[in-house]
């Protein structure tokens with residue numbers, strides 16, 4: 001882990017174009033029992049706008065959520081870029097054939113989820129997510145996730161997260177998506193922030209890329225180059241970047 005956060009942010013601030021990409025849940029919004037209630041932290045909209053106002057800086061939201069859900073729940077719009085469904089979906093949309101395959105997953109997993117009190121099935125553009133945050137019986141929660149993975153079968157991509165198991169129709173991941181967006185923008189610098197297992201794909205993808213830094217939010221093993229403890233740490237880091245950018 002790099003400990004000199006200020007030096008890394010100052011170096012990043014000197015690169016243009018600069019892509020500042022952030023995961024949403026657990027980074028810009030506190031985790032809640034109901035996904036639709038996970039609104040951004042009070043400071044987040046204005047601070048992200050400040051960053052995006054800097055010349056040559058693009059701010060992107062990169063989430064496991066579908067893009068429409070991400071826009072609605074976050075309230076974010078212009079001037080941000082959006083990458084949803086763990087990279088399967090961009091501002092340009094999603095392959096329609098993917099929805100039919102996802103509906104087969106809904107048919108297979110719906111009855112399993114309905115049988116466990118407190119569990120919920122989230123239907124996303126390119127995946128379904130089995131949520132167990134509100135399942136009081138933790139053994140039943142674990143068993144449900146195992147049953148869901150088995151029922152989905154090996155031809156779907158399992159993405160475990162915080163009290164959630166997502167079964168995805170595509171093999172997209174956040175690492176490939178962030179590298180693709182960086183290439184589209186011709187980015188000389190990239191900063192990525194994330195808190196969950198699916199963000200490790202982005203941390204790993206960026207590790208060998210010159211001019212890139214990644215930030216793990218919270219505890220746990222990580223391939224990220226930097227770490228902050230929590231969402232207040234995210235705010236402080238982005239404030240410091242804004243100051244370094246002169247905005």
Ligand SMILES: O=P(O)(O)OC[C@H]1O[C@H](O[C@H]2O[C@H](CO)[C@@H](O)[C@H](O)[C@H]2O)[C@H](O)[C@@H](O)[C@@H]1O
Pocket residue numbers: 023024025026030031032033034035036038062063064065066122124129131133161162163164166196198
């Ligand atoms: O990639 P992210 O932006 O971090 O999205 C990951 C998943 O976030 C949501 O689930 C998580 O947050 C919920 C709201 O706080 C919480 O209830 C749940 O336990 C968390 O796993 C979202 O619902 C999923 O679709 C995203 O994949």
